[in-house]
Amino acid sequence: MPDVTxxxxxxxxxxxxxxxxxxRAGITDVVLLERAAGLGGTWxxxxxxxxxCDVPSHLYSFSFAPNPSWSRSFSPQPxxxxxxxxxxxxxxxxxxxxxxxxxxxxxxxxxxxxxRVSTTRGTLTARFLVCAxxxxxxxxxxxxxxxxxxAGAVFHSATWDHDHDLTGRNVAVVGTGASAIQFVPQxxxxxxxxxxxxxxxPWIMPRRDRRISRPERWLFRHVPVTQRIARAGxxxxxxxxxxxxxKEPAILHAAEAVALRHMHxxxxxxxxxxxxxxxxxxGCKRILLSNxxxxxxxxxxxxxxxxxxxxxxxxxxxxxxxxxxxxxxxxFGTGFHVTDFPLAQRIFGPDGISLAGRWSAGPAQTAFRGTxxxxxxxxxxxxxxxxxLGHSSQVFMIExxxxxxxxxxxxxxxxxVDRIEVRPEVQxxxxxxxxxxxxxxxxxxxxxxxxxLDAEGxxxxxxxxxxxxxxxxxxRFEPSDYDLAMSVTCGTGAASPATSPGR
Numbered sequence: 001m002p003d004v005t006x007x008x009x010x011x012x013x014x015x016x017x018x019x020x021x022x023x024r025a026g027i028t029d030v031v032l033l034e035r036a037a038g039l040g041g042t043w044x045x046x047x048x049x050x051x052x053c054d055v056p057s058h059l060y061s062f063s064f065a066p067n068p069s070w071s072r073s074f075s076p077q078p079x080x081x082x083x084x085x086x087x088x089x090x091x092x093x094x095x096x097x098x099x100x101x102x103x104x105x106x107x108x109x110x111x112x113x114x115x116r117v118s119t120t121r122g123t124l125t126a127r128f129l130v131c132a133x134x135x136x137x138x139x140x141x142x143x144x145x146x147x148x149x150x151a152g153a154v155f156h157s158a159t160w161d162h163d164h165d166l167t168g169r170n171v172a173v174v175g176t177g178a179s180a181i182q183f184v185p186q187x188x189x190x191x192x193x194x195x196x197x198x199x200x201x202p203w204i205m206p207r208r209d210r211r212i213s214r215p216e217r218w219l220f221r222h223v224p225v226t227q228r229i230a231r232a233g234x235x236x237x238x239x240x241x242x243x244x245x246x247k248e249p250a251i252l253h254a255a256e257a258v259a260l261r262h263m264h265x266x267x268x269x270x271x272x273x274x275x276x277x278x279x280x281x282x283g284c285k286r287i288l289l290s291n292x293x294x295x296x297x298x299x300x301x302x303x304x305x306x307x308x309x310x311x312x313x314x315x316x317x318x319x320x321x322x323x324x325x326x327x328x329x330x331x332f333g334t335g336f337h338v339t340d341f342p343l344a345q346r347i348f349g350p351d352g353i354s355l356a357g358r359w360s361a362g363p364a365q366t367a368f369r370g371t372x373x374x375x376x377x378x379x380x381x382x383x384x385x386x387x388x389l390g391h392s393s394q395v396f397m398i399e400x401x402x403x404x405x406x407x408x409x410x411x412x413x414x415x416x417v418d419r420i421e422v423r424p425e426v427q428x429x430x431x432x433x434x435x436x437x438x439x440x441x442x443x444x445x446x447x448x449x450x451x452x453l454d455a456e457g458x459x460x461x462x463x464x465x466x467x468x469x470x471x472x473x474x475x476r477f478e479p480s481d482y483d484l485a486m487s488v489t490c491g492t493g494a495a496s497p498a499t500s501p502g503r
Contacts, residue, residue: 002114005029006409007126009103009343012041014132014382014398016084017062019093021406027413031126032093033119035102039088042136043080048160048179049186051077054207054289058231059238059393062087066227068220074209074289107348108377113418113485115378127418128409132382133343135461136336142174145311152315152328157183158336164329168192172317172327174309176202177451178288180333184302185292194302195325197309197317200448201275203259203282207289241391242466245283249442252282266294275306283390284446338388338461339454349375359385366431366460368422368481369474371401377421380405386434387470388452388461390443397463400471407477419485426481437464 006022008015011034022030038044053060057070060080065087071079088094101119106129109116115129139156141147147154155161157179171191173180176198188194220227244252259282267273276297278285297304307319316324344356358375359366367373370387371380382401389397408420435458438444443452443459452461463470 002112002125002127004031004124004126006031006128006130007115007117007124008032008130008132009106010034010041010132010134010137011039011088011097012043012132012134013062013084013395014134014402015039015041015130016088016091016093017395017398017402018130018132018382018405019096020062020064020087020091021402022409023092025406025410027409030096031124032097033101033103033117034097034099035120037099038085039094039097039099040081040084041134043077043084045137045158046160046179047077047162048157048183050182051179052182053077053080054178055238055393056234057212058227059234060395062395063231063399065090066220066224066231068217068224068227070212070217072209072211074207103343103346105346105348108350108379110350113378113487128378128380128412128420129347130380130382130405131343131347131384134383135338135341135388138337138342139332140335140337141332142334144309146318147312149314150312150330152330154330154332156332156334166190166329169329170327171195171329171331172197172325173331173333174317175199175333175335177333177335178286179335181288181290181293183331183333185290185296188296188299188302192301193326194299195305195317195327196297196302197305197319198275199306199308200280200285201278202285202288203256203278204262204288204290204293205255205259206262207291209291235392235396238392239466239468241283244442245390246437246441246464246466249281249283249440249445252442255287256282263294267298269298272298272304275304278448280448281442281446283442284448285450285452286390335451338451347376347379350377351375355379366427366434368427368430369401369404370463371404371474372420372422372427372482374422374424374427377419380408385460386463388463389467390452390462392467396467397470400467400474404474404477408482411477411479415484416486417484418487419483421483422481423483434464 005027008018011032015032019030019032053075056073057075061067067083101121104118104120106115106117114125114127116125139158141156153161153164166187167190169191170193172195173184174197263273263276296302305319307321309317310320311318316326318324345354347355355376367381367384370384382398387397412420438459441464443462452459454460
């Protein structure tokens with residue numbers, strides 16, 4: 001028998017949420033493997049100045065654990081981290097976490113119908129493996145010639161060096177994505193000189209952020225239905241964005257006009273405005289929200305460089321035109337390994353092929369419902385291929401997946417199933433459906449190259465539709481989609497729950 005019924009990799013929203021619902025369903029033989037010293041995932045690691053969510057607080061949270069105490073309409077990073085820690089503690093999840101245990105490999109053992117998981121502290125076996133590492137786990141630093149020769153401080157926004165004082169420094173920032181537009185305004189007043197290297201200008205909309213009043217918080221706490229109404233309203237408003245993203249990209253012209261007015265109000269220099277103006281359809285790359293990025297870029301001690309980076313020298317960043325841009329600190333705001341999913345390189349099926357190898361060998365990186373992959377029995381991936389979002393809350397999608405995985409494990413417990421593997425033809429049909437829906441989206445027609453795309457130019461990141469359609473597809477686990485193997489004595493010991501994760 002395996003050591004545990006379920007092993008979960010990661011303790012972000014996915015890992016914590018999965019553990020909560022397993023326990024509520026009676027599946028208590030669970031362990032969470034966390035490589036860091038604390039839980040929280042993305043919201044533990046990304047502690048850079050100004051870090052905050054770009055989805056409203058009431059929606060960017062578990063539906064089963066509303067928080068009436070959010071201080072702002074868009075939560076800052078410390079509050080989200082405290083929220084995750086609070087949910088884990090209240091639900092008894094924290095005690096099931098093995099901290100400082102990074103998974104080095106996970107291998108399916110056909111004879112025992114179990115996963116053998118090797119970590120930096122030892123080995124354990126599990127009947128089922130849930131990968132909740134998430135796509136924003138491993139920072140991506142571009143391979144720039146000469147980077148190793150740089151004499152100053154170098155760090156990524158997700159590994160911010162809080163001991164490095166930026167006051168009066170000559171700082172170079174590479175990247176103008178979601179992280180950079182948050183930390184650049186925070187550090188611009190502190191540094192002596194700030195040079196921002198931009199490859200492609202982002203579309204930036206006003207950030208409709210405000211402090212949530214004490215009367216509102218009182219109402220949310222004492223009349224919970226008011227918070228559920230607020231959440232529903234935000235959800236519906238966010239779903240409306242999908243009309244432009246996946247149905248009629250042309251209707252995004254109106255939003256583009258709002259973004260351009262926002263820039264014109266904040267940037268007076270016409271030359272700078274021209275360099276900040278995107279040439280692709282809004283939504284093709286991630287839409288960003290900020291009220292202070294443009295003013296920061298327009299500061300006299302800030303320079304925006306649009307020439308490509310050629311190399312890094314001991315004390316400067318050198319661009320393609322031969323210019324040297326002096327710097328003593330280099331900060332990367334260049335995102336994460338999303339489409340190459342490093343953890344997939346450590347998960348091996350019965351034939352010895354890694355999950356990454358399986359995905360690269362097929363027509364595209366794919367998983368049925370973004371969750372299960374043929375050739376990898378008893379493996380479930382949260383925030384897997386094509387489950388990301390460009391318009392709404394990722395937590396909503398995670399909860400939909402959790403409900404689906406829970407349904408599979410409960411079925412296994414009731415029927416004595418100890419091996420669950422999606423049928424290849426079912427996965428292939430799902431892949432064709434996703435690719436068909438993707439063809440007319442703004443991510444395919446918008447005229448840009450984004451981090452949503454893999455090396456072959458295929459969008460393997462986002463869900464090409466409304467979130468409610470994905471929730472509907474994952475609402476019920478269908479045994480006919482899977483090859484199931486029964487054991488004589490195996491069972492999860494799970495009881496049928498009265499409820500399932502909320503939407």
